[in-house]
Amino acid sequence: GQSLEQPSEVTAVEGAIVQINCTYQTSGFYGLSWYQQHDGGAPTFLSYNALDGLEETGRFSSFLSRSDSYGYLLLQELQMKDSASYFCAVRLPFGQNFVFGPGTRLSVLP
């Protein structure tokens, strides 16, 4: 089956840089997405990598390496409001289903 793995928790201090990894076991997919979800809120889209390499959007960057079955989300200049859960997701090639990882809970400390 298709599966994605993420660390369950990450802790960092305000102003720091943190990297959240996503490794996957799937025979192929269209791209890797990242979502942020605050407690009790809806997941919101952050970034998408269709191709290998780095995508940058403000303080957030995302990276994909298909050859290594690996991607990551990089958050810079951490702020307290970045405390949330972060999910990676892939769209499978033979259906329209997006498969989500288990999520990483980020805690930003003052």
Next chain:
Amino acid sequence: GAGVSQSPSNKVTEKGKDVELRCDPISGHTALYWYRQSLGQGLEFLIYFQGNSAPDKSGLPSDRFSAERTGGSVSTLTIQRTQQEDSAVYLCASSPGRALNTGELFFGEGSRLTVL
């Protein structure tokens, strides 16, 4: 409204009762998804609609779960004879059909279901 709207936001029901959860996608979005999220867990895929048809319903956990979409817009997820393990937040998401190339889904706030 501009976003995906779900109702009810909270539903408490007794074991064995039927429940209906509603999703209003963003206007013009042809793709609609239902996911389930248990407390502190990831998102579990339930069903996908393209227009009014459901080409992928592989995630429905049992025949107690069903969903329909009418007019290419509103969708209803129905759970019959609810069980305690059905307690979760049910999330609806939509996207423009071909914008799947961007990997972006637009989620609603979810319907929190509690089965006593």
